[in-house]
Amino acid sequence: MKTRIFSALSLLVMLMMACSLSAGQTPQATAEVAGPPTPTPPPDPVPVSFNDGLASLNSYRLTIMFKSSGPGPAQSSTTIIESQRSSDTDASATHITATVVSPDGGDPETSDTTMYDIGNDQCSGSDVDGWEWTSTTPAEAEMQGLVNSMLGMTPVIDDPVFAATATVNGVPTNHFSFQVSGLGTSSGSIVNINQGDYWLAVDGQYIVKYLLILEMSEAANSNVLHQEITIEMNDINQPVSIAFPQGCLDMAPPPTTTP
Numbered sequence: 575m576k577t578r579i580f581s582a583l584s585l586l587v588m589l590m591m592a593c594s595l596s597a598g599q600t601p602q603a604t605a606e607v608a609g610p611p612t613p614t615p616p617p618d619p620v621p622v623s624f625n626d627g628l629a630s631l632n633s634y635r636l637t638i639m640f641k642s643s644g645p646g647p648a649q650s651s652t653t654i655i656e657s658q659r660s661s662d663t664d665a666s667a668t669h670i671t672a673t674v675v676s677p678d679g680g681d682p683e684t685s686d687t688t689m690y691d692i693g694n695d696q697c698s699g700s701d702v703d704g705w706e707w708t709s710t711t712p713a714e715a716e717m718q719g720l721v722n723s724m725l726g727m728t729p730v731i732d733d734p735v736f737a738a739t740a741t742v743n744g745v746p747t748n749h750f751s752f753q754v755s756g757l758g759t760s761s762g763s764i765v766n767i768n769q770g771d772y773w774l775a776v777d778g779q780y781i782v783k784y785l786l787i788l789e790m791s792e793a794a795n796s797n798v799l800h801q802e803i804t805i806e807m808n809d810i811n812q813p814v815s816i817a818f819p820q821g822c823l824d825m826a827p828p829p830t831t832t833p
Contacts, residue, residue, distance in 0.1 A: 617736060618779065619750050621772070621780060622779045623727060624781070626780070627780025627781060628659065630778050631661070631780075631810055632662060633658075633660045633810070633813070634807055635658050636808075637654070637656050638654070638805050639653070639803070639804045641804075642799070642801045642802075644799040644800055645797040645799045648675055649675060649677040653670070653671070653673075654670070654671050654672075655669075658809075660815075663692070664692065667688065667816045668689045669688045670685075670686075670688070671684070671685065671686050672684065672685045687699060687700055688700060690819075692816065692817075694709055694710050694711065694714075696709070697818055699821070701819075701821055704821075705819075707825040707826050729772075729781070729803065731750075731752055731770070733752055733753075734750035734751065734772075735750060736750055737749040737750060742782045742783050743783070743806070744810070745775050745810060746775070747775055750772055750774070751771050752770040753769065754768055758790055761790075761792075763790040764794065766789040770787075771785045772785070780807075781807070782806070782807045782810075785802075785804050786801075786802065786803045
């Protein structure tokens with residue numbers, strides 16, 4: 575009888591040990607092989623129109639330059655447009671200078687004018703050529719603003735490729751490069767340089783900087799036509815003061831008096 579009881583207890587202990595060992599073992603984890611990382615899509619290369627981009631800013635200083643030389647050795651032209659804007663004071667000032675040298679050389683032809691627009695009053699000219707003062711009604715100003723909003727402009731951009739991120743003039747941007755497609759195809763000219771770059775604000779998709787350099791020649795060792803276009807934004811959302819110069823104030827009509 576004791577032998578049977580001992581055997582039964584022994585069997586029970588063995589079963590309990592077996593269960594304990596089974597519970598204490600950790601099942602082997604299945605190794606997972608990581609696949610290739612999901613590629614990050616490149617940033618959006620499409621800029622908003624100039625009107626939309628500028629309208630989103632409280633203030634800025636914008637410089638646009640058109641520069642060309644050739645095909646004559648002495649022939650060249652340069653136009654520079656410098657514009658400042660303050661939405662807080664509803665004021666803007668645009669300075670335009672142009673210099674043209676004819677194919678025959680000689681003294682360059684130059685022009686220099688500035689346009690001020692503050693509220694519903696405008697003044698344009700220079701201290702050399704004189705100033706002209708005009709005023710518009712609120713309805714005229716509203717209509718002109720509507721027309722301007724319809725004339726959104728975006729510079730030439732062909733099949734852009736993302737290059738890198740960069741901080742330009744204090745603004746985080748995405749840098750893209752491109753080439754103008756079909757250049758020289760219709761004329762049969764030799765394309766020496768075809769390089770475009772632009773930088774878009776990460777927040778807002780407006781152009782902070784743009785540079786396009788093109789150079790062509792009709793044949794090897796012949797006259798060269800070189801063109802550059804640059805656009806650059808500075809002082810974005812920084813305080814700016816715009817006021818009529820004394821020459822404009824001298825041309826302003828006297829204030830009307832209410833009887």
